[in-house]
Amino acid sequence: MTRKLYWEDPYCQAFESRVVETTSFDGRPAVVLDATCFYPTSGGQPHDTGRLNGVPVVDVVESNGQVVHVLAEPLPTDGDMVRGEIDWERRLDHMQQHTGQHILSRAFEVELDAETVSFHLGDESSTIDLALADLDARAAERVEELANRIVMGNSPVRVSEHEGAEVQALALRKAPAVEGRIRVVRVGEFDICACGGTHVRATGEVGLIHIRRWEHQRGQVRVEFLCGGRALRDYRRQNRLLLRLAGDLTVGMDELPEAVARLGEAERAARRQTEQLRRRLLYAELSIRRAEAELVGEWRVFHRVLEGYDAGDMRYLAQRLVEWPDMIALLAVEQPSPQICFARGEQVSLDMSRLLRDALAPYGGRGGGKPHLAQGGGVSPADLQPVLERALEAVHEEQR
Ligand SMILES: [Zn+2]
Incomplete structure (x- = not known):
């Protein structure tokens, strides 16, 4: 059995000890000492x-009462005595989180009659799983209040050892x-x-x-919490973040929710306005596009691969253009993917769906729709112009 100095004095940071066994663990060098300050995962x-x-200890495990120190490299020994030193910052952090967990677990019992099922001390934050169906913000605050009253009361934390009947007599939480x-x-x-x-x-x-947050899972509640230095760093980080946001929005911290809501509203209004302006611009274009249309027999054909338009704009333009009964619109856009839209006015007898399918066929594209309006795609951007030309040729054929 290794003598456990971390139990005798949890504040012991450095020690000297004798090597009792040089071994390996999971393919890495390891040693067992007759006494140690190194706490094994448990x-x-x-x-x-x-x-x-001086050799880094990368893992510590307990096996049959022996504490096994897993090392980054083999231990250079001069005789069988070694000097050990633990990373005190890490250990103190673990002690803060662990004692904090005991307090918090008890506070959950007192306030909500919720038993702690398990505890996990993580690198960033720690969690306790509670036998509790539901937790709300007010109840969580009550528990946090009680836990912090116990902290501020600065009560002593005492450790004792017991056996047999003595253990039965103690009203242990767990x-x-x-x-x-x-x-x-x-x-x-x-x-x-x-x-x-x-x-x-x-x-x-x-x-x-x-208590940072919690989530409900399978009839339990998992509570994430921070103690001591971790809570301070988290508070500092959040404060810095809020100050930056408040500075960026030139409001006080308390006005942030309103300021963000105003931003959202302004953004929605700007979107609506942009959409209206786009439609107005497209509408203003209509007579120009009609003037640019090619006369084919009795029909006027406006055909173009549109730049800076999306599929919605294209469809809108096509539908407005064919309000002139003699118009045919053969349009395409490249962005965000190549798409084509054919439309016709009332006086045009040509089936747009068929026209589109025939024009796309040699390029492997697909399309369809109604006789007066059809849409398609599935071709490369370079094929858009040839597809439109092929359709235009078919319109000429029809009028010959
Ligand atoms: Zn414990």
Whole structure:
């Protein structure tokens, strides 16, 4: 059994110890020491990182009571003593999140009678899964309030070990996951729970506890939360973001929702106006396009690959042009994909759907519609002009 210095003193950052076994783990070099400050991944809390004689410790696992230190490279030893040092910032962060989780879990029990099913301490944020059907913002705030009152009360966090009947007598929030001698973590008079993790000395060291968001899943609620340094960084990040937005929109932070709503409204109005202007421009074009049309027998044919028009504009132009009963419109656009539209006025006897299909056939395109209006595509941009010319030729044939 490795002596667990992280239990004896969770604030121990450096130590000297004897190597009892040099081994490997998942193909990487590893060592077992007779005592260690390195916490192995367990109970929802991730492992520590740090160095042994300057060699990075990349993973720490516990196996049959032995703590296995997985190393980035083999350990250079001078004798069998090593000096270990853990990344204190990472460990303190884990302690803040873990003690914070105990407080939050108890607060959910007190306020909402919601039991914690599991806990995960992540790189960015942590989550607890609650046996709870539904959580709303007001209830979440009540829980957060209570948790932060416990933090500000700066209650001592005490760890003790118990066995057998003693364990039964304790009103533990959570039954121990292990048999035999167990560790019990007490947060003031507020919470008592079996736990093998590392914890801060007093609740004040947890710092702010913040519930960031939650989601409902399979009859449970997963709550994401931040404690201490993480909460501070998140607050700083959000504040910076809001200040920037408020600066960009030249309003106070509290006026942001209104300012964004106004922007959205202005954008919708501008869109409507642009659409009206486009239609007016297209309408103004009509007599010019008629003048440009080619006279074929009794009919006038306006044919063109339109530039800077989309399919909607093309269709609108075609429909307005054939309000003149002798007009034929043979139009195409390239953007966003090659499309073709044929239309005819009342006095024109030619079937546009057939005209379009015949014109597209040699180019592998497809199209169809009604005798007075047809649309198609499926050809390359370079084929649009030849398709229109082929259709124009067929119109000439008809009038010969
Ligand atoms: Zn715990």
